[in-house]
Amino acid sequence: MINDVFLDMDGVLVDFVSSALLALKEKYENQPQPEQFDIDAFMEAWPPGEASIPKLLHMTEDEFWDTLHKANGGCWWEQLRSYPWAGALVSAASQIGKVRILSSPSNHPSCYRGKKLHRDREFRALPLILCREKFLVAAPDRLLIDDNDRHVRRWRKHGGLAILFPRIWNANHEWKDAPMEYVATELEKIGQAS
Numbered sequence: 001m002i003n004d005v006f007l008d009m010d011g012v013l014v015d016f017v018s019s020a021l022l023a024l025k026e027k028y029e030n031q032p033q034p035e036q037f038d039i040d041a042f043m044e045a046w047p048p049g050e051a052s053i054p055k056l057l058h059m060t061e062d063e064f065w066d067t068l069h070k071a072n073g074g075c076w077w078e079q080l081r082s083y084p085w086a087g088a089l090v091s092a093a094s095q096i097g098k099v100r101i102l103s104s105p106s107n108h109p110s111c112y113r114g115k116k117l118h119r120d121r122e123f124r125a126l127p128l129i130l131c132r133e134k135f136l137v138a139a140p141d142r143l144l145i146d147d148n149d150r151h152v153r154r155w156r157k158h159g160g161l162a163i164l165f166p167r168i169w170n171a172n173h174e175w176k177d178a179p180m181e182y183v184a185t186e187l188e189k190i191g192q193a194s
């Protein structure tokens, strides 16, 4: 029996990748190959299961995060866009239990601020929990919907139920073109079991 559902932000509710590439393109527009940051070409060339964007762009983690944290005058996080399916996902999850957002912030104050502002703007009804160690929230009556293989693995290991939201960058990449259909099927199974 599931009582609580925890929705991830980046990669599930919120389009982190498109905004990240845009910020990088603006920073590196005068460098060779700025076209490597074009979202359509980038997504097309993404090796299934590869989780690291800096690795794909041949840059260090520090270069990558530093660019994002300085973009848009330090307000990069708060201007991220939600995916078109975000409302439908919240609605489907609310059929199973009380919905909250559980997001792992980067190690920068602008991320905490931006995620709070995003939530206030687009998910006002949902409590927001920012926690880098998501498994600490896991329990047998709690469902996590997340795109990160590691978070899902650790959540399950700590007794929770989890759905790996299909994306090109995770182990469920074969469902990448139909993530909501996959989640709907999984939610239906969970609903029937409880």
Ligand SMILES: [Mg+2]
Residues within 6 Å of the ligand: 008, 009, 010, 011, 012, 146, 147, 148
């Ligand atoms: Mg995520």
